[in-house]
Amino acid sequence: MSNYHIETKCIQEGFKPGNGEPRVLPIYQSTTFKYDSSEHVGKLFDLTEEGFFYTRLANPTVDSVERKIAALEGGISAMCTSSGQAANLIAVINICNAGDHMIVSNAIYGGTINLFAVTLKRMGIEVSFVNPDASLEELQKEVKENTKLVFAETIANPTLIVTDLEKFATLAHNNQIPLIIDNTFATPINCRPFEFGADIVTHSTSKYMDGHAVALGGVIVDSGNFNWDNGKFSGLSTPDESYHGMVYTRDCGKNAYITKARVQLMRDLGSAPTPNNAFLLNLGLETLHLRMERHCSNALKVAEYLEKNDKIAWVNYPGLKSNKYYDLAQKYMPKGSSGVISYGIKGGREAAVKFMDSLKLAAIVVHVADARTGVLHPASTTHRQLSDQQLLDAGITPDLIRMSIGIENVDDIIADIEQALSSL
Numbered sequence: 195m196s197n198y199h200i201e202t203k204c205i206q207e208g209f210k211p212g213n214g215e216p217r218v219l220p221i222y223q224s225t226t227f228k229y230d231s232s233e234h235v236g237k238l239f240d241l242t243e244e245g246f247f248y249t250r251l252a253n254p255t256v257d258s259v260e261r262k263i264a265a266l267e268g269g270i271s272a273m274c275t276s277s278g279q280a281a282n283l284i285a286v287i288n289i290c291n292a293g294d295h296m297i298v299s300n301a302i303y304g305g306t307i308n309l310f311a312v313t314l315k316r317m318g319i320e321v322s323f324v325n326p327d328a329s330l331e332e333l334q335k336e337v338k339e340n341t342k343l344v345f346a347e348t349i350a351n352p353t354l355i356v357t358d359l360e361k362f363a364t365l366a367h368n369n370q371i372p373l374i375i376d377n378t379f380a381t382p383i384n385c386r387p388f389e390f391g392a393d394i395v396t397h398s399t400s401k402y403m404d405g406h407a408v409a410l411g412g413v414i415v416d417s418g419n420f421n422w423d424n425g426k427f428s429g430l431s432t433p434d435e436s437y438h439g440m441v442y443t444r445d446c447g448k449n450a451y452i453t454k455a456r457v458q459l460m461r462d463l464g465s466a467p468t469p470n471n472a473f474l475l476n477l478g479l480e481t482l483h484l485r486m487e488r489h490c491s492n493a494l495k496v497a498e499y500l501e502k503n504d505k506i507a508w509v510n511y512p513g514l515k516s517n518k519y520y521d522l523a524q525k526y527m528p529k530g531s532s533g534v535i536s537y538g539i540k541g542g543r544e545a546a547v548k549f550m551d552s553l554k555l556a557a558i559v560v561h562v563a564d565a566r567t568g569v570l571h572p573a574s575t576t577h578r579q580l581s582d583q584q585l586l587d588a589g590i591t592p593d594l595i596r597m598s599i600g601i602e603n604v605d606d607i608i609a610d611i612e613q614a615l616s617s618l
């Protein structure tokens with residue numbers, strides 16, 4: 195199926211029914227699976243035979259969605275999780291232990307900043323947050339003996355900074371460590387980070403992939419390109435006594451990273467997706483290509499409208515020619531970045547709140563990236579746990595309004611903004 199275009203893969207990849215089987219991916223609403231012999235179950239545990247035995251580790255509905263997402267990203271394998279937070283946690287601790295260090299772009303989702311800066315720090319993992327626009331030489335200075343990975347987002351939530359993926363990949367590979375990219379906002383429709391050197395991709399599938407704001411979820415995808423046997427990743431290249439001495443790089447080949455994430459960390463942490471949510475995610479993925487196209491064209495029109503409006507102080511959308519990241523966005527996401535834009539209203543925080551309360555079509559929601567237009571003031575909501583310095587580091591000003599442009603008729607979205615602005 196690798197020759198098909200990505201639009202076809204959105205529909206056709208993953209579930210491949212046999213003769214007389216359901217055409218549509220069934221929901222295997224079962225925690226457990228039946229076998230005729232103990233010997234057979236033993237082989238499943240040994241990973242010498244493929245199959246399902248307990249839904250915490252694998253489930254046929256979830257498995258089909260994992261295959262589809264791996265195909266969309268151009269990776270070799272994937273593991274779905276119960277949320278984007280669980281995906282980023284597992285992606286990182288699969289290769290980072292207490293005493294290790296990681297380099298992380300400071301322009302990332304607030305929840306991920308907390309996870310890394312507070313919770314992982316408490317677990318003994320050290321993080322250096324870096325300016326994603328820093329030069330390769332500057333970034334190299336942050337690398338230490340115990341640095342195990344580099345992490346960034348394709349387009350940062352909510353600052354919409356576009357990461358120079360090739361620069362980050364060079365930094366990582368010059369130091370024999372992998373680049374992990376959270377590709378939530380761009381989705382594989384607009385950017386496939388593996389093509390630019392990323393080794394692992396993560397997503398909060400709760401956003402565009404589901405696309406209807408119905409199911410929390412996350413996913414980790416492995417490109418299969420990184421050499422885990424280079425002496426830096428003993429967790430993958432030496433026996434795992436908790437999994438009868440398995441050596442992942444020796445016994446699982448290119449699937450070492452995802453296999454370890456599944457049989458060791460998913461086993462222990464249990465942040466598995468439900469079959470029902472996987473089914474909903476699969477439905478969302480079937481229209482991902484259509485929705486992304488509309489999200490992006492609507493967002494560009496709204497951004498262009500706002501840019502011309504004299505009640506607006508500034509507009510940030512990587513698709514605008516005036517944008518600092520326009521060239522990087524064209525390079526990495528020529529089809530469009532995402533449906534998320536941000537802007538400031540003249541009159542600061544007070545005007546922003548009045549404007550938001552006057553919107554009728556666009557609802558105030560914490561969520562982004564679903565079919566409905568939504569709006570949010572990060573400084574007083576999603577990012578309120580961050581200190582002023584962390585806010586500024588993440589590029590968030592007090593007047594910043596984040597708008598997630600939906601797939602309604604764009605004239606109605608603009609008319610709603612116009613009537614709300616007229617109330618100021």
Ligand SMILES: *Cc1c(COP(=O)(O)O)cnc(C)c1O
Nearest residue numbers: 277278279303351378398400411
């Ligand atoms: C929302 C989000 C997450 C967290 O995902 P959840 O599914 O909410 O746990 C991680 N990264 C990015 C870029 C996000 O937008």
